[in-house]
Amino acid sequence: MARKSGSSGEKTRAMVEEAATRLIARHGFAAVSMRQIAREVGVQAGALYLYTPDKQSLLKDIMRGHLQHLLESWAAQAPDPDLPAAARLERFVRFHIDYHILRAEKVFISYMELRNLDCDNFAEIERLRRSYEHILEEILISGAAEGVFHHTDTRLTTLAMIAMMTGVSTWYRDDGRLPPDAITTRYVDMAFRLAGGEPLAEAAE
Amino acid sequence: MARKSGSSGEKTRAMVEEAATRLIARHGFAAVSMRQIAREVGVQAGALYLYTPDKQSLLKDIMRGHLQHLLESWAAQAPDPDLPAAARLERFVRFHIDYHILRAEKVFISYMELRNLDCDNFAEIERLRRSYEHILEEILISGAAEGVFHHTDTRLTTLAMIAMMTGVSTWYRDDGRLPPDAITTRYVDMAFRLAGGEPLAEAAE
Structure with a gap:
Protein backbone atom coordinates (compact mmCIF):
# COMPACT_ATOMS: atom_id res chain seq x y z
CA MET A 1 0.00 0.00 0.00
CA ALA A 2 1.24 3.49 -0.72
CA ARG A 3 -0.29 4.98 2.43
CA LYS A 4 1.64 6.00 5.50
CA SER A 5 1.02 3.73 8.44
CA GLY A 6 1.60 6.07 11.37
CA SER A 7 -1.69 5.55 13.20
CA SER A 8 -3.25 2.26 14.23
CA GLY A 9 -6.21 3.21 12.01
CA GLU A 10 -3.92 3.21 8.99
CA LYS A 11 -2.46 -0.11 10.08
CA THR A 12 -5.92 -1.67 10.34
CA ARG A 13 -6.81 -0.22 6.96
CA ALA A 14 -3.76 -1.89 5.44
CA MET A 15 -4.74 -5.16 7.14
CA VAL A 16 -8.25 -4.85 5.67
CA GLU A 17 -6.82 -4.44 2.17
CA GLU A 18 -4.43 -7.35 2.65
CA ALA A 19 -7.18 -9.65 3.93
CA ALA A 20 -9.51 -8.62 1.10
CA THR A 21 -6.74 -9.22 -1.45
CA ARG A 22 -6.15 -12.75 -0.14
CA LEU A 23 -9.84 -13.62 -0.06
CA ILE A 24 -10.67 -12.09 -3.45
CA ALA A 25 -7.67 -13.77 -5.10
CA ARG A 26 -8.87 -17.09 -3.67
CA HIS A 27 -12.65 -16.89 -4.17
CA GLY A 28 -13.35 -13.95 -6.49
CA PHE A 29 -14.88 -10.58 -5.63
CA ALA A 30 -18.52 -11.61 -5.95
CA ALA A 31 -18.14 -14.56 -3.58
CA VAL A 32 -16.43 -12.62 -0.76
CA SER A 33 -18.57 -10.77 1.80
CA MET A 34 -17.64 -7.84 4.03
CA ARG A 35 -18.39 -10.17 6.95
CA GLN A 36 -15.73 -12.65 5.76
CA ILE A 37 -13.19 -9.87 5.35
CA ALA A 38 -13.94 -8.59 8.87
CA ARG A 39 -13.52 -12.12 10.27
CA GLU A 40 -10.17 -12.49 8.47
CA VAL A 41 -8.94 -9.19 9.94
CA GLY A 42 -10.39 -9.98 13.37
CA VAL A 43 -12.76 -7.03 13.69
CA GLN A 44 -16.56 -6.77 13.92
CA ALA A 45 -18.33 -6.52 10.55
CA GLY A 46 -19.62 -3.06 11.51
CA ALA A 47 -16.11 -1.81 12.28
CA LEU A 48 -15.04 -2.52 8.69
CA TYR A 49 -17.12 0.46 7.54
CA LEU A 50 -14.77 2.77 9.45
CA TYR A 51 -12.18 1.88 6.83
CA THR A 52 -14.16 1.61 3.63
CA PRO A 53 -17.69 2.67 2.64
CA ASP A 54 -18.38 -0.55 0.72
CA LYS A 55 -16.92 -3.57 -1.07
CA MET B 1 -17.82 -27.90 -27.44
CA ALA B 2 -16.28 -30.87 -29.15
CA ARG B 3 -19.24 -33.16 -28.46
CA LYS B 4 -21.70 -34.31 -31.06
CA SER B 5 -25.06 -32.65 -30.69
CA GLY B 6 -27.30 -35.30 -32.17
CA SER B 7 -29.72 -35.81 -29.30
CA SER B 8 -31.64 -33.14 -27.42
CA GLY B 9 -29.77 -34.27 -24.31
CA GLU B 10 -26.49 -33.30 -25.92
CA LYS B 11 -27.98 -29.98 -26.98
CA THR B 12 -29.11 -29.23 -23.44
CA ARG B 13 -25.72 -30.25 -22.15
CA ALA B 14 -24.05 -27.76 -24.53
CA MET B 15 -26.53 -25.10 -23.35
CA VAL B 16 -25.62 -25.86 -19.73
CA GLU B 17 -21.93 -25.38 -20.47
CA GLU B 18 -22.57 -22.16 -22.39
CA ALA B 19 -24.72 -20.72 -19.62
CA ALA B 20 -22.17 -21.71 -16.98
CA THR B 21 -19.36 -20.16 -19.03
CA ARG B 22 -21.23 -16.84 -19.28
CA LEU B 23 -22.10 -16.77 -15.57
CA ILE B 24 -18.66 -17.85 -14.34
CA ALA B 25 -16.90 -15.35 -16.61
CA ARG B 26 -19.15 -12.63 -15.20
CA HIS B 27 -19.27 -13.51 -11.49
CA GLY B 28 -16.56 -16.09 -10.83
CA PHE B 29 -16.98 -19.80 -10.10
CA ALA B 30 -17.48 -19.50 -6.33
CA ALA B 31 -20.30 -16.95 -6.71
CA VAL B 32 -22.34 -18.95 -9.24
CA SER B 33 -24.80 -21.60 -8.01
CA MET B 34 -26.20 -24.60 -9.85
CA ARG B 35 -29.61 -22.98 -9.31
CA GLN B 36 -28.54 -19.87 -11.23
CA ILE B 37 -27.16 -21.98 -14.07
CA ALA B 38 -30.43 -23.93 -14.25
CA ARG B 39 -32.42 -20.67 -14.36
CA GLU B 40 -30.20 -19.35 -17.18
CA VAL B 41 -30.76 -22.53 -19.21
CA GLY B 42 -34.45 -22.63 -18.36
CA VAL B 43 -34.56 -26.00 -16.62
CA GLN B 44 -35.35 -27.06 -13.06
CA ALA B 45 -32.34 -27.09 -10.72
CA GLY B 46 -32.80 -30.85 -10.22
CA ALA B 47 -32.71 -31.46 -13.98
CA LEU B 48 -29.20 -29.99 -14.18
CA TYR B 49 -27.84 -33.08 -12.44
CA LEU B 50 -28.86 -35.15 -15.47
CA TYR B 51 -26.06 -33.34 -17.29
CA THR B 52 -23.35 -32.96 -14.71
CA PRO B 53 -22.76 -34.53 -11.27
CA ASP B 54 -21.67 -31.24 -9.67
CA LYS B 55 -20.29 -27.73 -10.23
Whole structure:
Protein backbone atom coordinates (compact mmCIF):
# COMPACT_ATOMS: atom_id res chain seq x y z
CA MET A 1 0.00 0.00 0.00
CA ALA A 2 1.24 3.49 -0.72
CA ARG A 3 -0.29 4.98 2.43
CA LYS A 4 1.64 6.00 5.50
CA SER A 5 1.02 3.73 8.44
CA GLY A 6 1.60 6.07 11.37
CA SER A 7 -1.69 5.55 13.20
CA SER A 8 -3.25 2.26 14.23
CA GLY A 9 -6.21 3.21 12.01
CA GLU A 10 -3.92 3.21 8.99
CA LYS A 11 -2.46 -0.11 10.08
CA THR A 12 -5.92 -1.67 10.34
CA ARG A 13 -6.81 -0.22 6.96
CA ALA A 14 -3.76 -1.89 5.44
CA MET A 15 -4.74 -5.16 7.14
CA VAL A 16 -8.25 -4.85 5.67
CA GLU A 17 -6.82 -4.44 2.17
CA GLU A 18 -4.43 -7.35 2.65
CA ALA A 19 -7.18 -9.65 3.93
CA ALA A 20 -9.51 -8.62 1.10
CA THR A 21 -6.74 -9.22 -1.45
CA ARG A 22 -6.15 -12.75 -0.14
CA LEU A 23 -9.84 -13.62 -0.06
CA ILE A 24 -10.67 -12.09 -3.45
CA ALA A 25 -7.67 -13.77 -5.10
CA ARG A 26 -8.87 -17.09 -3.67
CA HIS A 27 -12.65 -16.89 -4.17
CA GLY A 28 -13.35 -13.95 -6.49
CA PHE A 29 -14.88 -10.58 -5.63
CA ALA A 30 -18.52 -11.61 -5.95
CA ALA A 31 -18.14 -14.56 -3.58
CA VAL A 32 -16.43 -12.62 -0.76
CA SER A 33 -18.57 -10.77 1.80
CA MET A 34 -17.64 -7.84 4.03
CA ARG A 35 -18.39 -10.17 6.95
CA GLN A 36 -15.73 -12.65 5.76
CA ILE A 37 -13.19 -9.87 5.35
CA ALA A 38 -13.94 -8.59 8.87
CA ARG A 39 -13.52 -12.12 10.27
CA GLU A 40 -10.17 -12.49 8.47
CA VAL A 41 -8.94 -9.19 9.94
CA GLY A 42 -10.39 -9.98 13.37
CA VAL A 43 -12.76 -7.03 13.69
CA GLN A 44 -16.56 -6.77 13.92
CA ALA A 45 -18.33 -6.52 10.55
CA GLY A 46 -19.62 -3.06 11.51
CA ALA A 47 -16.11 -1.81 12.28
CA LEU A 48 -15.04 -2.52 8.69
CA TYR A 49 -17.12 0.46 7.54
CA LEU A 50 -14.77 2.77 9.45
CA TYR A 51 -12.18 1.88 6.83
CA THR A 52 -14.16 1.61 3.63
CA PRO A 53 -17.69 2.67 2.64
CA ASP A 54 -18.38 -0.55 0.72
CA LYS A 55 -16.92 -3.57 -1.07
CA GLN A 56 -16.75 -1.73 -4.42
CA SER A 57 -14.60 1.04 -2.89
CA LEU A 58 -12.40 -1.58 -1.27
CA LEU A 59 -11.82 -3.29 -4.64
CA LYS A 60 -11.02 0.02 -6.32
CA ASP A 61 -8.65 0.97 -3.45
CA ILE A 62 -6.82 -2.36 -3.78
CA MET A 63 -6.40 -1.99 -7.54
CA ARG A 64 -5.53 1.70 -7.33
CA GLY A 65 -3.08 0.99 -4.49
CA HIS A 66 -1.43 -1.74 -6.56
CA LEU A 67 -0.98 0.49 -9.61
CA GLN A 68 0.06 3.57 -7.62
CA HIS A 69 2.63 1.53 -5.74
CA LEU A 70 3.87 0.11 -9.04
CA LEU A 71 4.25 3.64 -10.48
CA GLU A 72 5.90 4.97 -7.31
CA SER A 73 8.28 2.01 -7.12
CA TRP A 74 9.35 2.63 -10.70
CA ALA A 75 9.72 6.39 -10.07
CA ALA A 76 11.91 5.68 -7.03
CA GLN A 77 14.40 3.72 -9.11
CA ALA A 78 13.76 5.03 -12.62
CA PRO A 79 16.93 5.55 -14.63
CA ASP A 80 17.98 9.04 -15.72
CA PRO A 81 15.84 9.91 -18.78
CA ASP A 82 19.04 11.00 -20.54
CA LEU A 83 20.43 7.44 -20.42
CA PRO A 84 20.33 5.51 -23.69
CA ALA A 85 17.00 3.78 -24.32
CA ALA A 86 18.67 0.36 -24.32
CA ALA A 87 19.84 0.81 -20.72
CA ARG A 88 16.40 2.07 -19.72
CA LEU A 89 14.65 -0.85 -21.39
CA GLU A 90 16.83 -3.34 -19.55
CA ARG A 91 16.06 -1.58 -16.26
CA PHE A 92 12.33 -1.56 -17.00
CA VAL A 93 12.17 -5.28 -17.83
CA ARG A 94 14.10 -6.24 -14.68
CA PHE A 95 11.88 -3.97 -12.59
CA HIS A 96 8.62 -5.25 -14.09
CA ILE A 97 9.39 -8.95 -13.68
CA ASP A 98 10.92 -8.65 -10.20
CA TYR A 99 7.95 -6.56 -9.06
CA HIS A 100 5.29 -8.85 -10.49
CA ILE A 101 6.58 -12.25 -9.43
CA LEU A 102 6.50 -11.05 -5.82
CA ARG A 103 2.88 -9.93 -6.09
CA ALA A 104 1.08 -12.67 -8.00
CA GLU A 105 -2.17 -12.23 -6.02
CA LYS A 106 -2.47 -8.51 -6.75
CA VAL A 107 -1.54 -8.97 -10.40
CA PHE A 108 -4.20 -11.67 -10.64
CA ILE A 109 -6.90 -9.52 -9.00
CA SER A 110 -5.98 -6.44 -11.05
CA TYR A 111 -6.62 -8.31 -14.24
CA MET A 112 -9.45 -10.59 -13.16
CA GLU A 113 -11.64 -8.16 -11.25
CA LEU A 114 -11.68 -5.32 -13.78
CA ARG A 115 -15.09 -6.77 -14.70
CA ASN A 116 -16.41 -5.88 -11.24
CA LEU A 117 -15.40 -2.20 -11.23
CA ASP A 118 -18.05 0.48 -11.62
CA CYS A 119 -17.68 2.58 -14.73
CA ASP A 120 -15.95 5.55 -13.01
CA ASN A 121 -13.64 3.29 -11.04
CA PHE A 122 -12.77 1.35 -14.17
CA ALA A 123 -11.85 4.60 -15.92
CA GLU A 124 -9.58 5.62 -13.04
CA ILE A 125 -7.81 2.25 -12.98
CA GLU A 126 -7.43 2.31 -16.76
CA ARG A 127 -5.78 5.75 -16.55
CA LEU A 128 -3.23 4.43 -14.06
CA ARG A 129 -2.57 1.36 -16.16
CA ARG A 130 -2.07 3.57 -19.23
CA SER A 131 0.41 5.73 -17.30
CA TYR A 132 2.46 2.65 -16.62
CA GLU A 133 2.27 1.45 -20.23
CA HIS A 134 3.40 4.92 -21.36
CA ILE A 135 6.68 4.52 -19.47
CA LEU A 136 7.58 1.56 -21.66
CA GLU A 137 6.11 3.19 -24.78
CA GLU A 138 8.29 6.26 -24.25
CA ILE A 139 11.42 4.09 -23.91
CA LEU A 140 10.54 2.30 -27.16
CA ILE A 141 9.97 5.62 -28.94
CA SER A 142 13.28 7.02 -27.64
CA GLY A 143 15.10 3.91 -28.80
CA ALA A 144 13.62 4.23 -32.29
CA ALA A 145 14.65 7.92 -32.37
CA GLU A 146 18.18 6.89 -31.36
CA GLY A 147 18.15 4.34 -34.15
CA VAL A 148 18.76 1.39 -31.83
CA PHE A 149 15.22 -0.09 -31.77
CA HIS A 150 13.32 -1.07 -34.89
CA HIS A 151 9.72 -1.91 -34.02
CA THR A 152 6.90 -1.46 -36.48
CA ASP A 153 3.98 -0.66 -34.14
CA THR A 154 4.99 0.96 -30.84
CA ARG A 155 1.61 0.53 -29.16
CA LEU A 156 1.28 -3.17 -29.99
CA THR A 157 4.93 -3.79 -29.11
CA THR A 158 4.25 -2.20 -25.71
CA LEU A 159 1.17 -4.34 -25.06
CA ALA A 160 2.88 -7.50 -26.31
CA MET A 161 5.95 -6.89 -24.15
CA ILE A 162 3.91 -6.21 -21.01
CA ALA A 163 1.74 -9.32 -21.55
CA MET A 164 4.84 -11.43 -22.20
CA MET A 165 6.54 -10.20 -19.00
CA THR A 166 3.48 -10.30 -16.75
CA GLY A 167 2.89 -13.87 -17.88
CA VAL A 168 5.86 -14.91 -15.73
CA SER A 169 3.76 -14.36 -12.59
CA THR A 170 1.29 -17.05 -13.76
CA TRP A 171 3.91 -19.85 -13.83
CA TYR A 172 6.81 -18.67 -11.65
CA ARG A 173 7.58 -20.96 -8.69
CA ASP A 174 10.38 -20.53 -6.14
CA ASP A 175 11.47 -24.11 -6.76
CA GLY A 176 11.32 -23.89 -10.56
CA ARG A 177 13.98 -24.75 -13.15
CA LEU A 178 15.60 -21.30 -13.18
CA PRO A 179 16.38 -18.76 -10.43
CA PRO A 180 14.65 -15.35 -10.81
CA ASP A 181 17.82 -13.68 -12.11
CA ALA A 182 18.24 -16.15 -14.93
CA ILE A 183 14.58 -15.78 -15.89
CA THR A 184 14.85 -12.00 -15.92
CA THR A 185 18.02 -12.08 -18.03
CA ARG A 186 16.29 -14.24 -20.63
CA TYR A 187 13.30 -11.87 -20.67
CA VAL A 188 15.63 -8.89 -21.13
CA ASP A 189 16.98 -10.68 -24.19
CA MET A 190 13.45 -11.37 -25.46
CA ALA A 191 12.37 -7.75 -24.82
CA PHE A 192 15.27 -6.55 -26.97
CA ARG A 193 14.24 -8.95 -29.70
CA LEU A 194 10.69 -7.58 -29.61
CA ALA A 195 11.98 -4.00 -29.66
CA GLY A 196 14.09 -4.91 -32.69
CA GLY A 197 17.30 -3.90 -30.93
CA GLU A 198 20.66 -5.54 -30.44
CA PRO A 199 20.61 -7.86 -27.42
CA LEU A 200 22.84 -6.67 -24.59
CA ALA A 201 26.19 -8.41 -24.32
CA GLU A 202 25.31 -9.89 -20.89
CA ALA A 203 21.97 -11.28 -22.02
CA ALA A 204 23.21 -12.99 -25.16
CA GLU A 205 24.47 -16.53 -24.82
CA MET B 1 -17.82 -27.90 -27.44
CA ALA B 2 -16.28 -30.87 -29.15
CA ARG B 3 -19.24 -33.16 -28.46
CA LYS B 4 -21.70 -34.31 -31.06
CA SER B 5 -25.06 -32.65 -30.69
CA GLY B 6 -27.30 -35.30 -32.17
CA SER B 7 -29.72 -35.81 -29.30
CA SER B 8 -31.64 -33.14 -27.42
CA GLY B 9 -29.77 -34.27 -24.31
CA GLU B 10 -26.49 -33.30 -25.92
CA LYS B 11 -27.98 -29.98 -26.98
CA THR B 12 -29.11 -29.23 -23.44
CA ARG B 13 -25.72 -30.25 -22.15
CA ALA B 14 -24.05 -27.76 -24.53
CA MET B 15 -26.53 -25.10 -23.35
CA VAL B 16 -25.62 -25.86 -19.73
CA GLU B 17 -21.93 -25.38 -20.47
CA GLU B 18 -22.57 -22.16 -22.39
CA ALA B 19 -24.72 -20.72 -19.62
CA ALA B 20 -22.17 -21.71 -16.98
CA THR B 21 -19.36 -20.16 -19.03
CA ARG B 22 -21.23 -16.84 -19.28
CA LEU B 23 -22.10 -16.77 -15.57
CA ILE B 24 -18.66 -17.85 -14.34
CA ALA B 25 -16.90 -15.35 -16.61
CA ARG B 26 -19.15 -12.63 -15.20
CA HIS B 27 -19.27 -13.51 -11.49
CA GLY B 28 -16.56 -16.09 -10.83
CA PHE B 29 -16.98 -19.80 -10.10
CA ALA B 30 -17.48 -19.50 -6.33
CA ALA B 31 -20.30 -16.95 -6.71
CA VAL B 32 -22.34 -18.95 -9.24
CA SER B 33 -24.80 -21.60 -8.01
CA MET B 34 -26.20 -24.60 -9.85
CA ARG B 35 -29.61 -22.98 -9.31
CA GLN B 36 -28.54 -19.87 -11.23
CA ILE B 37 -27.16 -21.98 -14.07
CA ALA B 38 -30.43 -23.93 -14.25
CA ARG B 39 -32.42 -20.67 -14.36
CA GLU B 40 -30.20 -19.35 -17.18
CA VAL B 41 -30.76 -22.53 -19.21
CA GLY B 42 -34.45 -22.63 -18.36
CA VAL B 43 -34.56 -26.00 -16.62
CA GLN B 44 -35.35 -27.06 -13.06
CA ALA B 45 -32.34 -27.09 -10.72
CA GLY B 46 -32.80 -30.85 -10.22
CA ALA B 47 -32.71 -31.46 -13.98
CA LEU B 48 -29.20 -29.99 -14.18
CA TYR B 49 -27.84 -33.08 -12.44
CA LEU B 50 -28.86 -35.15 -15.47
CA TYR B 51 -26.06 -33.34 -17.29
CA THR B 52 -23.35 -32.96 -14.71
CA PRO B 53 -22.76 -34.53 -11.27
CA ASP B 54 -21.67 -31.24 -9.67
CA LYS B 55 -20.29 -27.73 -10.23
CA GLN B 56 -16.66 -28.91 -10.03
CA SER B 57 -17.22 -31.41 -12.87
CA LEU B 58 -18.96 -28.71 -14.87
CA LEU B 59 -15.96 -26.39 -14.48
CA LYS B 60 -13.53 -29.13 -15.48
CA ASP B 61 -15.72 -30.05 -18.48
CA ILE B 62 -15.75 -26.41 -19.62
CA MET B 63 -11.98 -26.06 -19.33
CA ARG B 64 -11.29 -29.47 -20.82
CA GLY B 65 -13.77 -28.78 -23.64
CA HIS B 66 -12.03 -25.45 -24.36
CA LEU B 67 -8.57 -27.02 -24.55
CA GLN B 68 -9.70 -30.12 -26.46
CA HIS B 69 -11.49 -27.94 -28.99
CA LEU B 70 -8.37 -25.77 -29.28
CA LEU B 71 -6.22 -28.87 -29.93
CA GLU B 72 -8.74 -30.36 -32.38
CA SER B 73 -9.10 -27.06 -34.24
CA TRP B 74 -5.35 -26.85 -34.65
CA ALA B 75 -5.13 -30.50 -35.75
CA ALA B 76 -7.85 -29.89 -38.36
CA GLN B 77 -5.81 -27.15 -40.02
CA ALA B 78 -2.28 -27.95 -38.91
CA PRO B 79 0.31 -27.48 -41.65
CA ASP B 80 2.24 -30.45 -43.02
CA PRO B 81 4.99 -31.22 -40.48
CA ASP B 82 7.45 -31.34 -43.41
CA LEU B 83 6.86 -27.65 -44.17
CA PRO B 84 9.62 -25.25 -43.09
CA ALA B 85 9.32 -24.16 -39.46
CA ALA B 86 8.89 -20.51 -40.50
CA ALA B 87 5.72 -21.31 -42.43
CA ARG B 88 4.42 -23.40 -39.53
CA LEU B 89 5.15 -20.64 -37.02
CA GLU B 90 3.24 -18.11 -39.08
CA ARG B 91 0.29 -20.50 -39.29
CA PHE B 92 0.38 -21.15 -35.55
CA VAL B 93 0.41 -17.45 -34.62
CA ARG B 94 -2.50 -16.66 -36.93
CA PHE B 95 -4.43 -19.64 -35.60
CA HIS B 96 -3.78 -18.81 -31.94
CA ILE B 97 -4.81 -15.16 -32.15
CA ASP B 98 -7.85 -15.72 -34.37
CA TYR B 99 -9.02 -18.52 -32.10
CA HIS B 100 -8.55 -16.60 -28.85
CA ILE B 101 -10.05 -13.24 -29.75
CA LEU B 102 -13.31 -15.01 -30.61
CA ARG B 103 -13.42 -16.79 -27.24
CA ALA B 104 -12.42 -14.18 -24.66
CA GLU B 105 -14.80 -15.58 -22.00
CA LYS B 106 -13.41 -19.11 -22.20
CA VAL B 107 -9.82 -17.86 -22.26
CA PHE B 108 -10.58 -15.76 -19.19
CA ILE B 109 -12.17 -18.65 -17.27
CA SER B 110 -9.42 -21.08 -18.27
CA TYR B 111 -6.83 -18.85 -16.68
CA MET B 112 -8.82 -17.43 -13.78
CA GLU B 113 -10.54 -20.56 -12.48
CA LEU B 114 -7.52 -22.86 -12.41
CA ARG B 115 -7.50 -22.00 -8.70
CA ASN B 116 -10.88 -23.72 -8.27
CA LEU B 117 -9.98 -27.05 -9.86
CA ASP B 118 -9.51 -30.09 -7.67
CA CYS B 119 -6.02 -31.55 -7.76
CA ASP B 120 -6.79 -34.35 -10.27
CA ASN B 121 -8.77 -32.03 -12.51
CA PHE B 122 -5.99 -29.46 -12.41
CA ALA B 123 -3.48 -32.12 -13.47
CA GLU B 124 -5.69 -33.14 -16.40
CA ILE B 125 -6.12 -29.54 -17.58
CA GLU B 126 -2.41 -28.88 -17.20
CA ARG B 127 -1.64 -31.91 -19.38
CA LEU B 128 -3.86 -30.56 -22.15
CA ARG B 129 -2.32 -27.10 -21.84
CA ARG B 130 1.15 -28.63 -22.08
CA SER B 131 0.14 -30.55 -25.21
CA TYR B 132 -0.80 -27.26 -26.81
CA GLU B 133 2.42 -25.55 -25.71
CA HIS B 134 4.39 -28.47 -27.13
CA ILE B 135 3.04 -27.75 -30.61
CA LEU B 136 4.72 -24.34 -30.54
CA GLU B 137 7.80 -25.68 -28.77
CA GLU B 138 8.27 -28.31 -31.48
CA ILE B 139 8.03 -25.64 -34.21
CA LEU B 140 10.67 -23.55 -32.41
CA ILE B 141 12.97 -26.58 -32.04
CA SER B 142 12.54 -27.47 -35.74
CA GLY B 143 13.34 -23.89 -36.73
CA ALA B 144 16.52 -23.94 -34.66
CA ALA B 145 17.51 -27.27 -36.24
CA GLU B 146 16.93 -25.75 -39.71
CA GLY B 147 19.12 -22.82 -38.66
CA VAL B 148 16.37 -20.22 -39.25
CA PHE B 149 15.41 -19.53 -35.58
CA HIS B 150 17.92 -18.45 -32.96
CA HIS B 151 16.28 -18.50 -29.53
CA THR B 152 18.29 -19.10 -26.39
CA ASP B 153 15.69 -20.84 -24.18
CA THR B 154 13.03 -22.76 -26.08
CA ARG B 155 10.73 -23.32 -23.10
CA LEU B 156 10.74 -19.65 -22.00
CA THR B 157 10.37 -18.47 -25.59
CA THR B 158 7.31 -20.71 -25.89
CA LEU B 159 5.73 -19.38 -22.69
CA ALA B 160 6.58 -15.77 -23.57
CA MET B 161 5.13 -16.09 -27.06
CA ILE B 162 1.90 -17.69 -25.85
CA ALA B 163 1.43 -15.03 -23.13
CA MET B 164 2.14 -12.26 -25.64
CA MET B 165 -0.39 -13.64 -28.12
CA THR B 166 -3.10 -14.55 -25.61
CA GLY B 167 -2.84 -11.01 -24.21
CA VAL B 168 -4.63 -9.79 -27.35
CA SER B 169 -7.89 -11.24 -26.03
CA THR B 170 -7.73 -8.94 -22.97
CA TRP B 171 -7.80 -5.71 -25.01
CA TYR B 172 -9.17 -6.63 -28.45
CA ARG B 173 -12.35 -4.77 -29.42
CA ASP B 174 -14.28 -5.05 -32.70
CA ASP B 175 -14.21 -1.25 -33.02
CA GLY B 176 -10.51 -0.87 -32.15
CA ARG B 177 -7.73 0.92 -34.06
CA LEU B 178 -6.75 -2.08 -36.18
CA PRO B 179 -8.77 -4.83 -37.92
CA PRO B 180 -8.00 -8.39 -36.74
CA ASP B 181 -5.89 -9.16 -39.83
CA ALA B 182 -3.58 -6.20 -39.23
CA ILE B 183 -3.17 -7.15 -35.58
CA THR B 184 -2.36 -10.74 -36.47
CA THR B 185 0.19 -9.68 -39.09
CA ARG B 186 1.99 -7.52 -36.52
CA TYR B 187 1.99 -10.39 -34.02
CA VAL B 188 3.43 -12.73 -36.68
CA ASP B 189 6.24 -10.20 -37.06
CA MET B 190 6.76 -10.05 -33.27
CA ALA B 191 6.68 -13.86 -32.97
CA PHE B 192 9.50 -14.08 -35.53
CA ARG B 193 11.46 -11.52 -33.57
CA LEU B 194 11.06 -13.58 -30.41
CA ALA B 195 12.05 -16.75 -32.25
CA GLY B 196 15.14 -14.94 -33.52
CA GLY B 197 14.17 -15.57 -37.14
CA GLU B 198 13.92 -13.42 -40.21
CA PRO B 199 10.54 -11.70 -40.40
CA LEU B 200 8.44 -12.91 -43.31
CA ALA B 201 8.38 -10.61 -46.32
CA GLU B 202 4.63 -9.93 -45.97
CA ALA B 203 4.84 -9.06 -42.28
CA ALA B 204 7.74 -6.61 -42.54
CA GLU B 205 6.91 -3.01 -43.20
